[in-house]
Amino acid sequence: MSFKDSYDIIVVGGGPAGCMAAYAAAKENVSVLLLEKDRDIGSPVRCAEAVGKDGLEKILEDNINPRWIAATIKKFQFVAPDGTVIFPQVPMTGYVLHRKLFDFDLGLLAANSGAKIVTKAYVNYLIFENDRISGVHVRINGVQHIIKSNIIIGADGVESRVGRWAGIDTTVHMKDMETCAQMTLANLPLDDDTCVFYFSQKRFPGGYGWVFPKGNKTANVGLGISGDRARSDSASARLESFVHDHFPDASILNKTVGGVPCANRLPKISSEGILLVGDAALQANPISGGGIATGMTAGKIAGNIAASAIKSDNISADFLKRYEKEWDTACGNAQKRYYRLKEGIRKLSDEQLNKTAHVLKDIPQKKQTLVKIFQTALIKQPGLLVDIMKTLNPFS
Amino acid sequence: MILLHDNKCDFCGTCVGVCPENCIDLGEAELNIDHQICTMCYKCVWICPVEALFAEKVK
Numbered sequence: 001m002s003f004k005d006s007y008d009i010i011v012v013g014g015g016p017a018g019c020m021a022a023y024a025a026a027k028e029n030v031s032v033l034l035l036e037k038d039r040d041i042g043s044p045v046r047c048a049e050a051v052g053k054d055g056l057e058k059i060l061e062d063n064i065n066p067r068w069i070a071a072t073i074k075k076f077q078f079v080a081p082d083g084t085v086i087f088p089q090v091p092m093t094g095y096v097l098h099r100k101l102f103d104f105d106l107g108l109l110a111a112n113s114g115a116k117i118v119t120k121a122y123v124n125y126l127i128f129e130n131d132r133i134s135g136v137h138v139r140i141n142g143v144q145h146i147i148k149s150n151i152i153i154g155a156d157g158v159e160s161r162v163g164r165w166a167g168i169d170t171t172v173h174m175k176d177m178e179t180c181a182q183m184t185l186a187n188l189p190l191d192d193d194t195c196v197f198y199f200s201q202k203r204f205p206g207g208y209g210w211v212f213p214k215g216n217k218t219a220n221v222g223l224g225i226s227g228d229r230a231r232s233d234s235a236s237a238r239l240e241s242f243v244h245d246h247f248p249d250a251s252i253l254n255k256t257v258g259g260v261p262c263a264n265r266l267p268k269i270s271s272e273g274i275l276l277v278g279d280a281a282l283q284a285n286p287i288s289g290g291g292i293a294t295g296m297t298a299g300k301i302a303g304n305i306a307a308s309a310i311k312s313d314n315i316s317a318d319f320l321k322r323y324e325k326e327w328d329t330a331c332g333n334a335q336k337r338y339y340r341l342k343e344g345i346r347k348l349s350d351e352q353l354n355k356t357a358h359v360l361k362d363i364p365q366k367k368q369t370l371v372k373i374f375q376t377a378l379i380k381q382p383g384l385l386v387d388i389m390k391t392l393n394p395f396s
Numbered sequence: 397m398i399l400l401h402d403n404k405c406d407f408c409g410t411c412v413g414v415c416p417e418n419c420i421d422l423g424e425a426e427l428n429i430d431h432q433i434c435t436m437c438y439k440c441v442w443i444c445p446v447e448a449l450f451a452e453k454v455k
Contacts, residue, residue: 037423037424038424039424046408120424122423122424124421157409158409158410158412158413159408159409159410159412159413159422160412160413161412161418164418170413171413171414171415171416171418172413172414173414174414174439174442174443177410177413177414177443179410179443179444179445180445181445181446227414227439227442227443230442230443231442234444234445234446234447235445235446236445236446236447237447256406256408257406257408257410257445257446258406258408258409258410258445259408259409259410259413259414259443259445261413
């Protein structure tokens with residue numbers, strides 16, 4: 001395997017955000033190297049794999065490969081702590097993806113547009129010359145290398161260190177980190193077009209439980225709890241008991257765990273010679289935890305702007321800041337509203353959640369819109385009503 | 397000192413994300429804590445989804 005000792009742009013991390021960044025930059029005819037620490041692009045999957053159809057189509061300009069799609073979601077259910085079920089009318093279609101195939105194909109997209117991809121490549125520090133980033137230290141097949149580059153795109157996930165090395169504080173507050181566990185289960189009695197969300201501050205404090213179908217009676221079944229409420233039982237211990245109670249007869253095809261940042265994006269996601277994208281920049285939707293679309297959008301914007309920076313020979317913090325502005329317009333301004341709503345939802349007790357469900361189940365299903373649901377649940381927090389009205393589709 | 401049950405750890409990196417001291421180093425299947433920098437804040441212990449991290453008192 002060969003790689004050069006210098007590239008215009010190095011992307012650290014080969015998830016959807018990193019692959020999109022590499023693809024977008026390579027398409028502009030600059031030299032791009034993508035370094036992935038694991039042995040595969042696409043594995044291990046640490047994700048509930050749900051994404052909005054419209055968002056994904058927009059990002060990929062309608063080039064959606066059917067092999068990525070495990071299930072198409074048309075319906076949603078919310079289950080209150082006492083088991084009351086409501087049927088929110090969400091005017092959107094969702095996909096549950098096969099992330100393994102999806103990420104692999106995004107890697108292929110990047111490679112086919114000219115990016116060089118190396119896996120099992122562990123970046124362990126950045127190189128600085130005269131206080132400017134000038135490349136990375138990377139261990140490939142056990143051998144330490146220095147590879148030069150004037151722009152580094154950090155797509156290295158929730159465990160990002162690229163940002164920290166570049167002097168950006170990427171620490172996630174405990175209350176903004178959801179600690180999550182998930183199993184892919186088989187032989188489930190479920191509808192393949194319905195995502196189910198479970199709410200209970202006792203079972204999922206500061207988070208929720210989910211059942212996202214993946215076709216053939218399989219589903220991702222998982223839960224997330226807020227980091228500041230995780231001292232007693234871990235996410236995986238809670239999931240064991242949730243699965244035991246709800247799906248005792250299911251077979252377990254996969255188990256995974258991970259952290260999902262449910263925050264506002266980092267105050268700083270770019271600096272001279274550096275751009276952070278995806279979970280590394282805390283760009284997921286703070287209510288749902290969904291980060292595929294917002295991360296890919298960030299990757300695309302960051303890749304484009306990094307390429308223009310190289311071409312115009314201007315990698316200054318000022319130039320790269322365009323990425324922040326563009327991402328805020330596309331996703332960040334909405335993220336701020338979602339975050340305020342999340343803060344309101346966090347305060348709801350199980351009693352309030354049950355009451356909300358009881359009020360809603362007595363109105364016709366057609367009228368159980370997300371706006372109505374949030375209005376009912378957050379009636380004692382009127383300051384949030386404006387956010388609710390603006391935030392018609394919080395699961396995008 | 398914060399220690400790791402190697403056989404429990406899934407190398408997910410959640411602990412790295414919340415570590416205020418940047419003292420956890422995560423590879424594909426290895427996790428190392430720099431005990432010189434660690435302040436024993438316990439955030440990694442609490443956030444770990446699989447209870448792989450634990451604290452042990454050092455004499």
